[in-house]
Amino acid sequence: MSSDSVSSELSRPDPPSAWEISQERHDEMEFLDATSDDHDLPPFDVEHSLPSIEEIKTDRAILRWKQRGVKTIAGDGTHYPKRCYLIIAACVLALVCLIGMSIRVSKNNESETASVPVLDHRAQRRTDLLNLLYKTYKAADLNTSVLTKTGTPQFQAIQWLADEDMRRVAIGPAIVQRYVLAVMYYALGGAQWSFQQTGWLKGKTHECDWNFGLSADQLPPSTTANNWHVGVQCKGGGRKVDHIFLPNNNLKGELPQEMGLLTSMVHFSAFKNALSGALPTSLGMWKSLQYLNLQNNQLTGQLKDWFSFPKLEYLTLAGNGFSGDLPNSFYQLTSLHEAALNNNKFTGGVDVLNQCTNLKILYLQNNQLDGTITEDTFSLLSRLQDLDMSENVLQGGVPTSFYRITNVDLHMNQLAGTLAVVPSDGSHSLSYLSLYKNKLKGSIPTSIGFLTGLTHLDLSQNQLTGDIPDDLQELTHLEYLFLQKNPFTAGRMPSLYGLSKLKELSLQETKRNSTLPAYFGEELTSLVHLDLHDNALSGSIPEEYGNLSNMRFLFLNRNLITGSVPWELMYMKKLSIFMIDQNELGGSDAAVCGDNKPPTLTNFVADCNELQCDCCTKCCTSDEPTCNTLELQVHDDNNFSRDHYVFGENLIFSRNG
Numbered sequence: 332m333s334s335d336s337v338s339s340e341l342s343r344p345d346p347p348s349a350w351e352i353s354q355e356r357h358d359e360m361e362f363l364d365a366t367s368d369d370h371d372l373p374p375f376d377v378e379h380s381l382p383s384i385e386e387i388k389t390d391r392a393i394l395r396w397k398q399r400g401v402k403t404i405a406g407d408g409t410h411y412p413k414r415c416y417l418i419i420a421a422c423v424l425a426l427v428c429l430i431g432m433s434i435r436v437s438k439n440n441e442s443e444t445a446s447v448p449v450l451d452h453r454a455q456r457r458t459d460l461l462n463l464l465y466k467t468y469k470a471a472d473l474n475t476s477v478l479t480k481t482g483t484p485q486f487q488a489i490q491w492l493a494d495e496d497m498r499r500v501a502i503g504p505a506i507v508q509r510y511v512l513a514v515m516y517y518a519l520g521g522a523q524w525s526f527q528q529t530g531w532l533k534g535k536t537h538e539c540d541w542n543f544g545l546s547a548d549q550l551p552p553s554t555t556a557n558n559w560h561v562g563v564q565c566k567g568g569g570r571k572v573d574h575i576f577l578p579n580n581n582l583k584g585e586l587p588q589e590m591g592l593l594t595s596m597v598h599f600s601a602f603k604n605a606l607s608g609a610l611p612t613s614l615g616m617w618k619s620l621q622y623l624n625l626q627n628n629q630l631t632g633q634l635k636d637w638f639s640f641p642k643l644e645y646l647t648l649a650g651n652g653f654s655g656d657l658p659n660s661f662y663q664l665t666s667l668h669e670a671a672l673n674n675n676k677f678t679g680g681v682d683v684l685n686q687c688t689n690l691k692i693l694y695l696q697n698n699q700l701d702g703t704i705t706e707d708t709f710s711l712l713s714r715l716q717d718l719d720m721s722e723n724v725l726q727g728g729v730p731t732s733f734y735r736i737t738n739v740d741l742h743m744n745q746l747a748g749t750l751a752v753v754p755s756d757g758s759h760s761l762s763y764l765s766l767y768k769n770k771l772k773g774s775i776p777t778s779i780g781f782l783t784g785l786t787h788l789d790l791s792q793n794q795l796t797g798d799i800p801d802d803l804q805e806l807t808h809l810e811y812l813f814l815q816k817n818p819f820t821a822g823r824m825p826s827l828y829g830l831s832k833l834k835e836l837s838l839q840e841t842k843r844n845s846t847l848p849a850y851f852g853e854e855l856t857s858l859v860h861l862d863l864h865d866n867a868l869s870g871s872i873p874e875e876y877g878n879l880s881n882m883r884f885l886f887l888n889r890n891l892i893t894g895s896v897p898w899e900l901m902y903m904k905k906l907s908i909f910m911i912d913q914n915e916l917g918g919s920d921a922a923v924c925g926d927n928k929p930p931t932l933t934n935f936v937a938d939c940n941e942l943q944c945d946c947c948t949k950c951c952t953s954d955e956p957t958c959n960t961l962e963l964q965v966h967d968d969n970n971f972s973r974d975h976y977v978f979g980e981n982l983i984f985s986r987n988g
Contacts, residue, residue: 457493459502460510464489467507473588473613484587488513497535508572509538511589512563518587519606525581529562538572539565571595573619579603591616600624602647612637626650626671636660647671649694654678662686673697673719681720685711696721696740703727704746709736720744721765729766734759734782742767742789749773750790753781760784767791767813774798780805789813791837799841801826808832815839815862824848824868830855837862839886846870847892852878864910865889872916874899882906888936888959889913896920896942901927908934911942912951912959920944 461478464485468475477485488510492500500506515521516531528543530536542562564574573595582604591613599617602624609632610625620640626649633655643664649671656679657672664670669692670684680702681695690712696719704727709715718733719740728748733739737760746769753759753776761782767789774797775790785806795817803812804826812830815837823845827833833855844867851858852875861879864886872892876882877899885903888910895918896911906929916938921927923935924946932946936959939950951958 453493456502457489460489460493460506463502463504463506464510467592471592471613471616473591484514484517485589487517491532496532498537505570507592511587511592512538512541512572514587514589519582519584523581523583524577525579526561526577531562537570538563539570542576567595567597569595573597575599575601577601577604582606585609586611586614588613590614594618596620598622602626602628604628606630608632610634610638615639618642621645621666623647634658639663642666644668644689645670648675649673651675657681657683659683665689668692670694681725682708685709688712688714690715692717694719695723698723700725704730704741704748706730706732706751708732728771734761736761738763740765741769744769746771750776750779752776753778755781757781763787765789766793769793771795775800777802779803782806783808785809786832787811790817791815793817795819798822799825799838804828804830806830810857811835813837814841817841821867827851828854832857834858834881835860838866839863840865842866843868847873847876847887849873849875852876855879856881858882860884862886863890867891869893871895872897872900872911876900877902879903880905883931884908886910887914892916894918896922898922904929905931907931910934910936910959912936912938912949913956914938915941917941918943920946 464478465475467473468478477483478489480486491513492506492510496509498509500509513532521531524531526543529541530543531541533541540563542560542564545559545561559576560574561576561578561580563572564576565571567573572593574597575593576598578600580601582601584606585608586606588611591611594616596617597619598621600622603626606625606628607630610630612635615637617640619642621642622645623640623643624645624647626647628651630648630651630653632653634653634657636658637660638658639660641663644666645668646664647670650673652675653672654676657677661683662685664684664687666689667687668689670687670690671692671694673694673696675698677695677698677700679700681700681704682702684690684693685707688711691714693715694717700720700723702725704725708727708730709718710730710732712732713735715735716737718736718738721740721742721744723744725741725744725746726748727746729741729746729750731751731754734751734753735758739761740763742765746766749772755778759782762784763786764782765787768791771790771793773795775795777800779800780802783805786808787810788806789811791813792815795814796819798820799814799822803809806812807829809830810832812827812833812835816839819841821842821844824838824843824847827836827848828850831854834857836855836858837860839862843863846869847863851861852873856878858879859881860883862884866889868887868890869892871894872887874897877897880902882903883905884907886908890913892911892914893916895916898921900906900922903923906923909923909932920935920937920943923929923932924944928946933948935944935947936949936951937944937947938952939947940952944950949959
C-alpha cells in the first residue's frame with residue numbers, strides 16, 4: 332500500500348459500532364413515527380434489518396441534516412438544503428438571461444439578415460434595368476457600351492433609378508422615358524440649369540409633371556401663361572412624354588442618343604442654350620414630331636436623310652453651325668408650315684424644298700447656298716408668304732412664281748439673270764422685293780406696274796440697263812424705292828406722280844440728266860429720304876421742296892445744280908443731313924443756318940468758296956472731286972440706315988405650346 336493510501340485511510344472516521352447503528356435507526360424510526368400519518372407499518376426489527384455500509388452512510392448524512400434543522404419534502408423522503416434553492420434560483424435567473432440574450436442576438440441576426448435583401452434588391456434592380464435597356468438599345472440600334480461605363484450620363488441615370496429615385500418605378504417599358512429624361516439631365520448639366528423649379532429628378536413626382544407655368548410677363552401679348560410650361564409635359568394621354576420646352580435654360584453639351592426613345596415626342600424646344608455637337612440620328616424616330624426649335628445654339632454637323640418628320644409643321648435651326656447640303660429627306664416634309672434655317676453654313680441648292688407645298692415661311696438667309704434659281708424653283712409652293720434667301724451665293728434670276736410670294740429678299744447673292752415679266756392675270760401678291768447687290772441684267776420690265784401691292788422695291792447695285800419705266804407710278808402703295816448704282820440709259824427723272832406714300836427714294840448714280848422735278852414737293856410729301864446725288868441734274872432747287880416737312884436726309888450733291896438755297900427750305904425742321912456740295916450753288920445759307928437752322932441738323936456740306944455757309948460742318952470746293960466721298964459713306968452708315976422688311980426670325984411662340 333502506498334503512503335498516500337495509508338494517509339487516506341488514517342484520515343477516515345472510525346466506522347460506527349453496532350449499538351450506534353442500532354441506536355440511530357431507533358431514533359430515526361421514532362422520528363418517522365412521530366411525523367408519519369401511516370400507523371399500519373410493521374414495527375422495526377433491529378435484529379433482522381441490519382443495514383449495509385451504503386445505507387449507514389446515507390442514514391448518517393440524513394441524521395446530520397436533521398440535526399442542522401433541515402426539513403424534508405413530504406412524499407418521497409428527499410431532503411434539500413436552503414442553499415440548493417439559491418442555486419436553483421440562480422440557475423433559473425441565468426437561464427432567463429441566457430434566453431434574453433438569445434432573443435436579442437436572434438433579432439440582431441434577423442436585422443442583419445433583412446439588410447442583405449435590400450442590397451441584393453438594389454443590385455437586382457440595376458441588373459433588371461440593364462437587361463431592359465440593353466434590349467431597348469439593340470432594338471433602336473443605339474450604342475450599348477455607354478450603359479456600363481462609369482461616369483457616363485447613362486451610368487449615372489441607371490444608378491439614380493436603382494438607388495435614389497424615390498418613385499421606385501417598376502422595371503418595364505414605362506421606366507424607359509424616365510431613364511431618358513435622367514440621361515438628359517446628366518448629359519446637359521442639369522445641376523446648373525436656370526429653371527430648377529421644374530422638379531427634374533426630385534421627389535416622387537411623375538416625370539410628366541416635371542414642369543412649371545410661365546408667368547404672363549414672360550410671354551408675348553398673344554399668348555397666355557396657361558399655354559406654356561417650362562419642362563416636361565404629357566399632353567396626349569397615356570402618361571407618355573410628348574412636350575419638352577427648355578428655352579434659355581443653360582443647357583450645355585450634346586443631345587444624347589437616348590432622346591430618340593421618346594417616340595411620342597410632338598414638341599421639342601431648346602432655343603438660346605449652349606447645345607453643341609451634331610444632332611443624334613436617333614431623333615429620326617420622332618415620327619409624331621410637329622415642332623422643333625433649336626435656334627441660337629452651337630450645334631454643328633450635317634443633316635442627313637434620317638431627318639424626316641412627316642408631321643413636322645414648325646422647324647427652326649437658325650443661329651447654329653450646321654453645314655452641308657439640305658438632305659433629300661426634306662422632300663418628305665410635306666406638312667411643314669414654317670422653316671428657319673438661316674445663319675448657318677448650309678450649301679448646295681434649295682430644290683429639295685419644292686415638295687413642301689404647305690410652306691408659308693422660309694428663312695434661309697446668311698448661309699452658303701450656291702444652287703441656281705430657275706422657273707421651277709418653289710413653283711408648287713402656292714402658300715408661301717415669306718421667303719428670305721439673302722446673303723448666299725445663289726445664281727439664276729427672279730422667276731415668275733416669286734411674284735406670288737408676299738415678301739421676297741434675295742439681296743447679296745450672285746443672281747445674274749433677269750427679272751421675269753410680271754403676269755397680268757392678277758395672280759401676284761408681292762409686297763416686298765429686295766434684290767440689291769446682285770448681278771441682275773436686262774431692264775426693269777414695264778409689266779412691273781402690275782405689282783400694285785408693292786410697298787418696298789430695292790433693285791440697287793445691279794447691272795440693270797435701259798430706261799427707268801414710268802410704269803413705276805402705278806405702284807401707288809410704294810413706300811421705298813431704291814434704284815441706285817445701276818447703269819441705266821441716261822435720261823430724265825422717271826414719272827412718279829401719285830406716289831404719295833413714298834418715304835424713301837434713291838436714284839443715286841443712275842445717269843439722270845434732267846432738272847429737279849418740282850412736283851416732288853407737291854406729290855411726294857411723305858418723303859423722309861431723297862438721294863439724287865452723283866447724277867447730272869441741273870436747274871435750281873425748287874422752292875416747292877419746302878413742303879417736304881418730313882425730310883431728314885437730303886442728298887443733292889455732285890450734280891450741276893445752280894442758283895441759291897431757297898428760303899422755303901427753312902420749313903424742313905426735321906432735317907438731319909443736307910449735302911449740296913460739288914454743284915454751282917451760290918448766295919447764302921441763311922435758309923438753313925442762323926435762326927432757321929433745324930435743331931436736328933448734324934451734317935451740312937456745301938461748296939464754301941461759292942456759298943456763304945456759316946453753319947456748314949464741312950466745306951468743299953466745286954472743283955474738288957474727292958471731297959466728301961469718305962465722309963458721305965460714314966454719314967450714311969452712322970446716321971441713318973435703309974428701312975427694310977424685318978423678317979420674323981423668332982418662331983418660338985408661333986404655335987401654342
